[in-house]
Amino acid sequence: MAIRIIRKDDDEILRKVSKKVEVIDDRILTLLDDMKDTLYDAQGVGLAAPQIGVLRRVVVVDIGEGIIELINPVIVYENGEQVDEEGCLSLPGRSGIVKRPEKVIVRAMDREGKTFEMSGTELLARAFCHEVDHLNGVLYTDKMIRDTTDSSEE
Ligand SMILES: [Zn+2]
Incomplete structure (x- = not known):
């Protein structure tokens, strides 16, 4: 278990398409563990x-309801809409208003390889x-x- 460095701002890797996980091996399990540690450390x-x-x-x-691990996640259903402020650990100190579905269903694999x-x-x-x-x-x-980065009040 380890805390990894979070890539930020204009790091090119943030713009690349990630590859599907074909085999859940020790590297993927370690990745999940490290991601959890990194998420909690960053309080995201x-x-x-x-x-x-x-x-x-x-x-x-x-x-705030426990860790959810998603391997090869796909949004298979979405309904409604919500408009609210959003931020990102890779874009520290910034925020913006984003429209998202009110409800979604995600399909993914868990660490045992079971689809849920x-x-x-x-x-x-x-x-x-x-x-x-x-x-x-x-x-x-x-x-x-809308970018709300500069409108955040104390
Ligand atoms: Zn993000």
Whole structure:
């Protein structure tokens, strides 16, 4: 277990498309563990593997209800919309308003290789969408309606 360095700002790796995980080996399990440590250390709600420099389709999310590990996640259903402020561990000190679905269902594999589906609403739906975007080299700033970086009040 280790805390990895979070890639930030204009790091090119954040713009690359991550590869599907074909085999869940020790490297992937270590990756999941390190991502969890890194997420908690940074006090974020989600982290995607490319954010620590690994171009694999692996995501961890925790909105305060325990860690959710997603291997090869795909959003298979979305409904409604929510418009709210969003930030990213790779873009520290910045924020913006982004429109996301109100509810999504994500399909992924767990660390045992079992496929499962999980639904999320509100913040969890937002986190799933944000992290899956990272796997495709997409940042929230690509989608934001308004940059709120300088309007944050004390
Ligand atoms: Zn992010």
